[in-house]
Amino acid sequence: MISSWLLIIPLLPLAGFLINGLLGGRLPKSVVTMVALLAPLASFAVVAQAARAVFLAGEALPIVATCPFPWINVPGLHVDFSFVLDQLSLVMLLVVTGVGFLIHVYSVGYMAHEEGYARYFSYLNLFLFFMTVLVLAGNALLMFVGWEGVGLASYLLIGFYFTKDSAANAGKKAFIVNRIGDFGFLIAMFLLLANFGTLSFAEIATKIAASPAISGCVITSIALCLLLGATGKSAQLPLYIWLPDAMEGPTPVSALIHAATMVTAGVYMMARTHVLFDHSPTALTVVAIVGAATALFAATMGLAQTDIKRVLAYSTISQLGYMFLACGVAAYSAGVFHLMTHAFFKALLFLAAGSVIHGLGGEQDLRKMGGLWKKMPITFAVTTIAVFAIAGFPPFAGFFSKDAILYAAFLQQPFGIVLWAVGALTALITSIYMFRLWYMTFLGKPRTADQHAHESPWSMLGPLVLLALLSLCGGWMGIEKFGEFLAPATGALHLESHLPNLEIILTGVAVALAALGLLVAHIFYSAKPEAPAKLATTLGPVYKLVANKYYVDEIYAALIVKPLLALSRFVLEWVVDVAILGGLAWLLGGLANFAGAILQKVQSGNLRSYAGWLAGGAAVMLVFVLVPWDFVGLLCKGFLMIVLKGAGH
Amino acid sequence: MNFLLQSQVPLSWFLVLSAALFVLGVVGFLIKRNLITVFMSIELMLNAVNLSFVTFATQWHAVKGQIFVFFVMMVAAAEAAVGLAIIIAVFRARATLAVDRIDLMKL
Numbered sequence: 112m113i114s115s116w117l118l119i120i121p122l123l124p125l126a127g128f129l130i131n132g133l134l135g136g137r138l139p140k141s142v143v144t145m146v147a148l149l150a151p152l153a154s155f156a157v158v159a160q161a162a163r164a165v166f167l168a169g170e171a172l173p174i175v176a177t178c179p180f181p182w183i184n185v186p187g188l189h190v191d192f193s194f195v196l197d198q199l200s201l202v203m204l205l206v207v208t209g210v211g212f213l214i215h216v217y218s219v220g221y222m223a224h225e226e227g228y229a230r231y232f233s234y235l236n237l238f239l240f241f242m243t244v245l246v247l248a249g250n251a252l253l254m255f256v257g258w259e260g261v262g263l264a265s266y267l268l269i270g271f272y273f274t275k276d277s278a279a280n281a282g283k284k285a286f287i288v289n290r291i292g293d294f295g296f297l298i299a300m301f302l303l304l305a306n307f308g309t310l311s312f313a314e315i316a317t318k319i320a321a322s323p324a325i326s327g328c329v330i331t332s333i334a335l336c337l338l339l340g341a342t343g344k345s346a347q348l349p350l351y352i353w354l355p356d357a358m359e360g361p362t363p364v365s366a367l368i369h370a371a372t373m374v375t376a377g378v379y380m381m382a383r384t385h386v387l388f389d390h391s392p393t394a395l396t397v398v399a400i401v402g403a404a405t406a407l408f409a410a411t412m413g414l415a416q417t418d419i420k421r422v423l424a425y426s427t428i429s430q431l432g433y434m435f436l437a438c439g440v441a442a443y444s445a446g447v448f449h450l451m452t453h454a455f456f457k458a459l460l461f462l463a464a465g466s467v468i469h470g471l472g473g474e475q476d477l478r479k480m481g482g483l484w485k486k487m488p489i490t491f492a493v494t495t496i497a498v499f500a501i502a503g504f505p506p507f508a509g510f511f512s513k514d515a516i517l518y519a520a521f522l523q524q525p526f527g528i529v530l531w532a533v534g535a536l537t538a539l540i541t542s543i544y545m546f547r548l549w550y551m552t553f554l555g556k557p558r559t560a561d562q563h564a565h566e567s568p569w570s571m572l573g574p575l576v577l578l579a580l581l582s583l584c585g586g587w588m589g590i591e592k593f594g595e596f597l598a599p600a601t602g603a604l605h606l607e608s609h610l611p612n613l614e615i616i617l618t619g620v621a622v623a624l625a626a627l628g629l630l631v632a633h634i635f636y637s638a639k640p641e642a643p644a645k646l647a648t649t650l651g652p653v654y655k656l657v658a659n660k661y662y663v664d665e666i667y668a669a670l671i672v673k674p675l676l677a678l679s680r681f682v683l684e685w686v687v688d689v690a691i692l693g694g695l696a697w698l699l700g701g702l703a704n705f706a707g708a709i710l711q712k713v714q715s716g717n718l719r720s721y722a723g724w725l726a727g728g729a730a731v732m733l734v735f736v737l738v739p740w741d742f743v744g745l746l747c748k749g750f751l752m753i754v755l756k757g758a759g760h
Numbered sequence: 761m762n763f764l765l766q767s768q769v770p771l772s773w774f775l776v777l778s779a780a781l782f783v784l785g786v787v788g789f790l791i792k793r794n795l796i797t798v799f800m801s802i803e804l805m806l807n808a809v810n811l812s813f814v815t816f817a818t819q820w821h822a823v824k825g826q827i828f829v830f831f832v833m834m835v836a837a838a839e840a841a842v843g844l845a846i847i848i849a850v851f852r853a854r855a856t857l858a859v860d861r862i863d864l865m866k867l
Contacts, residue, residue: 715863716863716864717860717863718798718859718860718862718863719789719790719791719859719860722789722790723790726786726789726790
């Protein structure tokens with residue numbers, strides 16, 4: 112029963128996209144809103160129904176739905192439109208459609224007075240379509256369709272205010288940087304096809320299980336190519352640079368695409384192909400290092416940002432690093448657990464930031480905020496929950512998932528303790544910059560004289576409250592139960608240690624670090640407001656380095672972008688345009704001139720010369736017809752033979 | 761013509777005569793400067809062709825060749841009418857009939 116319903120989940124947002132995209136300009140706003148909200152709501156209802164069947168009626172997973180006709184069917188390659196609902200995609204779908212629907216509702220209030228209302232919602236529905244395709248895909252190629260599609264939707268929505276230069280450029284940057292990652296994904300698919308002859312995830316898993324002797328080198332290269340794809344989509348080192356710029360899009364977009372769902376696609380993809388990573392310790396190590404390094408690196412960059420959305424963007428990169436770290440120590444379910452709780456509290460943070468920006472009439476600079484708790488009490492309350500959740504205070508959702516990741520990292524051999532230390536340090540920094548944001552926005556005194564701040568409408572606050580509830584309770588089921596549920600899809604989670612009380616000690620340390628972060632932020636941004644500036648002058652160059660995001664953008668620009676631009680300008684302008692096209696035009700023109708110069712001599716204007724040409728032509732043709740060429744040939748041959756014989760003698 | 765053929769004059773003689781007339785026409789066309797002589801050379805070529813037409817028509821007992829000769833003669837007559845009219849017009853305009861002098865389309 113459910114299998115036929117699986118197709119409905121992506122098709123509903125697609126219908127919403129088509130209706131609003133094609134007719135949206137002519138429909139009344141209320142109809143646009145209704146279509147835009149109904150599509151994700153209905154999808155969520157289908158997913159919830161499926162979840163109910165699984166949890167209550169004990170429906171067996173995975174459920175596979177395959178289109179009756181194949182997609183590609185040539186010798187050596189068979190690809191179906193197959194959708195798979197297993198534990199992993201069920202969790203992901205609940206997050207995508209659930210959080211997606213809440214953000215749609217929020218957008219109705221946030222975008223109410225914007226131009227391009229229908230366009231905005233059609234893009235948002237398009238994104239949900241591709242995201243559900245990505246999540247449900249039963250083979251790598253179909254996943255790639257969703258993968259590219261969400262990239263497209265992301266591009267369209269980052270550049271939503273396309274008349275703004277910075278927004279258009281940010282969209283291009285996101286798209287181009289993602290291409291590098293997609294290149295890795297494509298190579299991985301080619302390698303899969305060459306070595307396993309199939310792209311279906313289930314078949315790859317069976318084939319690997321059936322032949323344990325399969326070359327480790329092949330699997331490592333496939334896994335590393337997949338990792339390259341994941342670093343592009345999930346904004347990890349070295350391809351993270353597009354995400355902070357992506358904040359040019361409308362804030363709900365940042366919440367949905369660049370925090371909660373799309374950027375987690377890389378994590379989801381690694382969990383989906385975990386069989387490959389499990390068979391390659393090298394690849395796993397690389398994943399863990401990339402994750403840990405990104406987490407720490409991005410967190411330090413978040414410390415010195417002054418744009419509220421950019422702080423959250425670096426925080427997202429950092430939290431995605433945690434998820435990669437979890438995948439790197441083969442604790443995929445811990446990664447997915449953090450993915451889920453992060454979707455709740457980070458979407459909440461972004462939406463609350465949007466509420467603040469909305470209330471302040473477009474102000475995004477933290478230095479101009481302050482004291483908003485009185486004017487925006489509900490936004491303040493939900494942000495508080497989200498900040499405590501991301502900092503890792505119990506009993507909020509983030510505590511459980513972050514704790515699980517740090518514990519899993521600690522247990523990794525042989526250098527788990529290093530990974531854990533990096534993770535714990537990141538947790539401390541996370542706590543500092545999140546409470547910094549909290550203090551600067553809501554507490555203290557208003558920093559600008561003219562403030563007409565007002566609380567947002569209920570269409571925006573409603574989703575905030577629901578997400579706050581999820582951020583509070585989202586982790587209460589605990590990693591054991593969650594891991595047990597996910598085990599059939601992502602492999603069992605092994606979190607046993609021979610040391611007694613290890614988990615409790617690690618948890619205590621993590622909570623203590625979070626509390627320390629709160630204390631530091633309190634001293635710097637509440638008790639001694641002059642301290643940050645003093646510290647900045649003391650640290651001098653280090654502060655400048657961090658505030659300028661380690662100059663990574665500048666380094667990339669100098670090392671890659673500029674040479675590439677110069678090269679392509681050279682190739683296109685001088686080689687293609689001047690040499691090839693210009694040369695060809697010159698050659699053709701010259702040829703015509705040359706032929707004309709010769710042929711014009713024929714046109715002398717002298718009647719008798721025309722007659723002469725005519726007669727000459729007739730004579731040539733006559734000779735051609737009348738001369739017995741065979742005979743002439745024979746004569747020549749005989750003559751040649753005689754001459755050669757004479758020469759031989 | 762029939763009696764000529766029956767009088768054992770070989771076919772080739774007729775053809776040689778035809779070719780000789782044609783070549784005379786061509787040469788006249790190429791070397792003469794007077795427009796009227798050039799025009800007459802054209803008539804000579806046409807009639808040389810006519811001669812070979814009737815020769816073969818008699819040889820193969822095919823009437824097509826005879827019919828074609830009438831066509832050629834008709835066209836030649838029309839051409840003579842038009843051509844002479846043009847020649848008179850040219851002479852009135854240019855006061856000369858030298859071919860080399862009338863190589864411009866415009867007056």
